[in-house]
Amino acid sequence: MHTPTGPAMQAIRLTKTFRSRAAVADLSFSVRRGRITGLLGPNGSGKTTTLRMALGLTRPTSGSVRVLGRPYDEIAEPARHVGAVLDITGIHPARTARDHLRIAQLTAGVSPERVDEVLLAVDLSDAAGQKARTYSLGMRQRLALATALLGSPELLVLDEPANGLDPTGIRWLRDALRSYADSGATVVIASHVLAEMEQTVDDVVVIHGGRLVAAGDLQDVTLGAPLEDAYLGLLRSFEEARRAR
Ligand SMILES: Nc1ncnc2c1ncn2[C@@H]1O[C@H](COP(=O)(O)OP(=O)(O)OP(=O)(O)O)[C@@H](O)[C@H]1O
Ligand SMILES: [Mg+2]
Secondary structure (H helix, E strand, O other), rough: OOOOOOEEEEEEEEEEEOOOEEEEEEEEEEEEEEEEEEEEOOOOOOHHEEEEEHHHOOOEEEEEEEEEEEEEHOOHHHHHHHEOOOHHHHOOOOOHHHHHHHHHHHHHHOHHHHHHHHHHHOOHHOOOOOOOHHHHHHHHHHHHHHHHHHOOOOOEEOOOOOOOOHHHHHHHHHHHHHHHHOOEEEEEEEOHHHHHHHHOOEEEEEEEOOOOOOOOEEHHHOOOOOHHHHHHHHHHHHHHHHHHH
């Protein structure tokens, strides 16, 4: 149903103002399909707000953001096309992982076998009968990712997914995202963990104060420098340019 070409996500002059403060300001970028794109920026730079607007959870003040070629609200059966992990606080503490996934599976309208498939994919099969309140932070992250994967979405949107994962979990997440992208899916991931992002992403979108700082192929943006150095350098130049205006 969706055109398989064109950006997987595209923001055009996207703006969100909370009271009189701009969280996202005149932000335009596009995300290439079949690639992993890192959305980078300091605390409060508008990453989560941008992703929430992309997922139809927050209405833009002006401008627009499309996913898979259309506004999120116009996607029929969105769980089959877009999977997201924005915050993991919504998991009911008294439910087991399997029950949580069964409810999500029914809501998404996908086959019941997907529950065990995604549990296996995130390495939670053995803990699937435990109540979520007994889960560690990393286990909750895995459960949230499993939920996002239920509909085998073409686009996966993750906000700080490595938060709480141990080194084994981080390696596993990186490999899982890579094979997911290799299968043709698109991943958008917001994170501060630059060393990790450097090893994971193909493209970056750097924002600051809700505005675009840089975007493109990782190598083109960093010019071969370590991502952390390039990122801090870009932010410094952006700040200086803003002060000079
Ligand atoms: N519901 C809201 N009401 C008022 N202000 C908000 C709301 N949500 C976000 N903001 C503000 O918008 C700005 C951007 O916040 P956002 O959460 O998008 O940043 P972020 O880049 O995701 O930060 P972090 O790296 O800390 O996750 C911040 O100044 C924040 O205080
Ligand atoms: Mg955030």
